[in-house]
Amino acid sequence: MIELKNVTKKYHDITALKNFTLQIPKGVLLVLLGPSGCGKSTVIKLINHLIEPTSGEIYINNKNINEMNLINLRRSIGYVIQSIGLFPHYNVYENIIIVPRLLKWSKKDIDHRVDFLLDLVGLNRNYKNKFPFELSGGEGQRVGVARALAADPPILLMDEPFGSVDPLNRERLQKEFYKIQRELKKTVLFVTHDVEEAIRLADNIAVMKPGELASLGSPWDFVTDHREEYVKEFLGGEYALKLLTRFMVQDIMEQKNIKNKEYTRGRVLQVKKENTVSSALALMISKGIDFLEVVDEQEEIVGSITFEDILKNVFRGTRK
Amino acid sequence: MSDSGKKISILGALVLTLSFLLLSFAEYRPNRVLTGTNIGARELFGNGFFLLIFLSITIIVLIITNHKKYKLMVGLASLLMMGLVLYLFGTAIVKETFNIIPNGRISLGIGFWSIFLGMEMVMNGCLKGDKKCILYRRLFYTILILMILIFLLSGHLNNLSIMKEFFNRSGTFFRQIRRHFSLSIFSVIAGLILGIPTGVLIYKERKIEGPILFIINLGQTIPTLSLLGIVMVPLTLLSQQNKFIKDIGISGVGFAPAFIVLVIYALFPVVHNTIAGLKMIDQDLLETAAGLGMKNNQIFWKIQLPLSLPIILGGIRIAITQSIGNTILAGLIGGGGLGSIIFLGLAQAAPDLILLGVIPLIAMAFIMDSVISFFIFFYKKRYLGLAE
Numbered sequence: 001m002i003e004l005k006n007v008t009k010k011y012h013d014i015t016a017l018k019n020f021t022l023q024i025p026k027g028v029l030l031v032l033l034g035p036s037g038c039g040k041s042t043v044i045k046l047i048n049h050l051i052e053p054t055s056g057e058i059y060i061n062n063k064n065i066n067e068m069n070l071i072n073l074r075r076s077i078g079y080v081i082q083s084i085g086l087f088p089h090y091n092v093y094e095n096i097i098i099v100p101r102l103l104k105w106s107k108k109d110i111d112h113r114v115d116f117l118l119d120l121v122g123l124n125r126n127y128k129n130k131f132p133f134e135l136s137g138g139e140g141q142r143v144g145v146a147r148a149l150a151a152d153p154p155i156l157l158m159d160e161p162f163g164s165v166d167p168l169n170r171e172r173l174q175k176e177f178y179k180i181q182r183e184l185k186k187t188v189l190f191v192t193h194d195v196e197e198a199i200r201l202a203d204n205i206a207v208m209k210p211g212e213l214a215s216l217g218s219p220w221d222f223v224t225d226h227r228e229e230y231v232k233e234f235l236g237g238e239y240a241l242k243l244l245t246r247f248m249v250q251d252i253m254e255q256k257n258i259k260n261k262e263y264t265r266g267r268v269l270q271v272k273k274e275n276t277v278s279s280a281l282a283l284m285i286s287k288g289i290d291f292l293e294v295v296d297e298q299e300e301i302v303g304s305i306t307f308e309d310i311l312k313n314v315f316r317g318t319r320k
Numbered sequence: 321m322s323d324s325g326k327k328i329s330i331l332g333a334l335v336l337t338l339s340f341l342l343l344s345f346a347e348y349r350p351n352r353v354l355t356g357t358n359i360g361a362r363e364l365f366g367n368g369f370f371l372l373i374f375l376s377i378t379i380i381v382l383i384i385t386n387h388k389k390y391k392l393m394v395g396l397a398s399l400l401m402m403g404l405v406l407y408l409f410g411t412a413i414v415k416e417t418f419n420i421i422p423n424g425r426i427s428l429g430i431g432f433w434s435i436f437l438g439m440e441m442v443m444n445g446c447l448k449g450d451k452k453c454i455l456y457r458r459l460f461y462t463i464l465i466l467m468i469l470i471f472l473l474s475g476h477l478n479n480l481s482i483m484k485e486f487f488n489r490s491g492t493f494f495r496q497i498r499r500h501f502s503l504s505i506f507s508v509i510a511g512l513i514l515g516i517p518t519g520v521l522i523y524k525e526r527k528i529e530g531p532i533l534f535i536i537n538l539g540q541t542i543p544t545l546s547l548l549g550i551v552m553v554p555l556t557l558l559s560q561q562n563k564f565i566k567d568i569g570i571s572g573v574g575f576a577p578a579f580i581v582l583v584i585y586a587l588f589p590v591v592h593n594t595i596a597g598l599k600m601i602d603q604d605l606l607e608t609a610a611g612l613g614m615k616n617n618q619i620f621w622k623i624q625l626p627l628s629l630p631i632i633l634g635g636i637r638i639a640i641t642q643s644i645g646n647t648i649l650a651g652l653i654g655g656g657g658l659g660s661i662i663f664l665g666l667a668q669a670a671p672d673l674i675l676l677g678v679i680p681l682i683a684m685a686f687i688m689d690s691v692i693s694f695f696i697f698f699y700k701k702r703y704l705g706l707a708e
């Protein structure tokens with residue numbers, strides 16, 4: 001568990017954080033959303049103690065970080081820096097294994113781990129010998145993510161980790177990351193500007209305004225709960241639609257007898273079960289229908305989805 | 321090739337042509353100190369003269385017509401020209417005519433220096449704005465130096481007066497080269513041992529930057545000769561008063577004061593470049609290194625030092641070439657080195673003796689400069705992905 005209590009951080013005369021309090025329970029992925037300069041990176045750097053709070057306390061697993069061994073603390077936290085920060089004189093392999101090497105892992109374990117991580121972030125294994133200057137921004141960023149995950153740390157601090165990855169790979173990385181997070185249950189603080197990314201990944205979303213927390217809740221809470229005009233504005237009018245990208249058709253479909261075609265008004269169209277619910281809705285809207293058949297990879301019909309299912313399952317709070 | 325580059329190289333090629341037409345390539349003197357008669361290229365090189373003129377004009381044509389591979393062709397033509405000049409010169413001076421008087425001497429005429437100038441202009445112009453300029457230049461001059469060495473070692477130029485000076489004192493000559501080299505190198509090494517930690521310290525403790533840099537910069541502003549004087553006085557006193565210091569060979573003259581002055585001079589580029597190299601590193605990288613859990617000493621050895629190495633090496637390069645030059649002064653106070661030969665030549669007004677000291681000095685500086693530059697180039701390309 002990560003806990004910031006009444007933390008204030010001043011850089012000379014700029015107050016970057018004002019009386020900031022936030023909790024990230026163990027195993028929870030919290031996304032910190034907010035405009036540029038509101039203090040997101042500052043929060044991250046306070047947690048791994050790269051900067052000192054002007055006042056207030058920070059706890060990790062109920063221990064004040066001032067009383068912890070700084071080096072061990074940092075080695076147990078995976079850190080993705082906003083500016084990517086690959087070391088130019090190290091190749092991809094050497095960049096990834098920095099923490100395992102500091103922890104004196106065996107060569108064999110390290111090699112296995114690197115292969116696993118490169119597969120995970122979707123980089124070819126022969127990238128190991130490339131130097132950072134030979135990588136595109138997005139490739140470099142993926143190496144940065146692999147480096148943070150290298151020693152399998154229980155805590156992850158990720159400062160816009162997918163910022164310069166192209167949309168296709170970005171979505172793939174988000175899915176991949178969501179999957180391992182559900183499995184490994186790390187405690188994650190994930191910073192982003194991107195509302196859709198926040199929706200896809202977050203257990204909790206914290207929306208910041210300059211120096212302060214504006215609102216905190218689950219992705220569903222923000223559909224209805226707009227305590228502040230600022231939050232509503234920041235999340236945008238299409239927030240509810242964006243929320244649909246979080247779900248796959250298979251999460252909310254009905255495995256009922258699809259011979260019952262009471263819903264159809266026109267021709268029956270099909271949607272793949274691992275497509276997002278938003279793409280299913282888009283298809284319904286574009287064809288003017290409210291019923292789709294759901295098929296699996298083998299094009300076998302496995303169920304159906306209706307407009308009513310979407311309303312019921314997404315917006316009335318039930319998740320399969 | 322840029323327009324201004326073209327102008328420079330054409331001008332250089334004209335200098336080449338005019339040198340052959342107008343200037344003297346050899347000076348014949350009946351003995352060592354008397355002034356002699358000048359001999360022009362036409363007389364000295366015989367029919368080879370026309371070949372040389374032809375080559376210079378070829379270079380001009382290559383440049384003007386912008387031939388596809390003109391850089392390579394101009395380089396080859398220049399090297400061919402230099403080889404030809406050396407060959408013809410060697411052949412000419414064994415001719416009976418110049419050997420009548422046993423003490424007669426033939427030295428290089430002004431034309432030689434003039435064609436070096438012309439060639440440098442041609443090179444400079446051709447390579448202006450070229451990314452690999454430095455590499456090509458070094459390649460060119462390395463081949464040129466090798467060529468000159470081959471001519472010297474083959475004995476083809478033995479009748480040249482500078483070679484006579486060389487044979488008269490070849491034992492001392494090599495000893496002084498070694499001495500010169502080790503004095504320069506060891507003073508730089510001492511400069512590194514003192515300078516790099518000083519630079520690191522200043523980088524970490526910005527407060528001490530002012531006073532320490534003031535002292536180091538002061539050392540650089542005092543003329544070398546005065547600094548030598550300043551160092552000699554306390555050393556003399558010390559060695560007079562302390563028997564141990566005297567016994568280990570330290571005194572106001574000779575090796576010790578020269579060494580100290582050279583170290584002081586080496587400090588300047590080393591300290592400044594160490595600071596500059598460290599300051600240049602992206603702060604985000606240092607923050608990342610710390611954030612990943614590296615300790616301060618790990619950050620220094622694994623991140624800061626390797627990343628600032630090219631700039632520190634640049635400082636070392638300056639320190640060495642500068643030190644090789646400054647070591648001449650050791651000759652003034654009995655410290656040995658090529659300075660002894662040069663100052664002897666000055667005292668005897670024997671230009672060939674001066675040259676005998678100066679040429680290896682230039683070669684030494686050039687070679688060290690090239691070796692370190694190449695290393696920097698390689699390191700940057702391999703590890704940092706930066707071409708020069």
Ligand SMILES: Nc1ncnc2c1ncn2[C@@H]1O[C@H](COP(=O)(O)OP(=O)(O)OP(=O)(O)O)[C@@H](O)[C@H]1O
Nearest residue numbers: 011014016034035036037038039040041042043082
């Ligand atoms: N080292 C520093 N010195 C002075 N001011 C700083 C420093 N670091 C950050 N700030 C200021 O603190 C505020 C918060 O910065 P921070 O980097 O946390 O923003 P951010 O939310 O991460 O922004 P972005 O989304 O652009 O990365 C900004 O106003 C910034 O100018």
Ligand SMILES: [Mg+2]
Nearest residue numbers: 040041082159
């Ligand atoms: Mg930031």
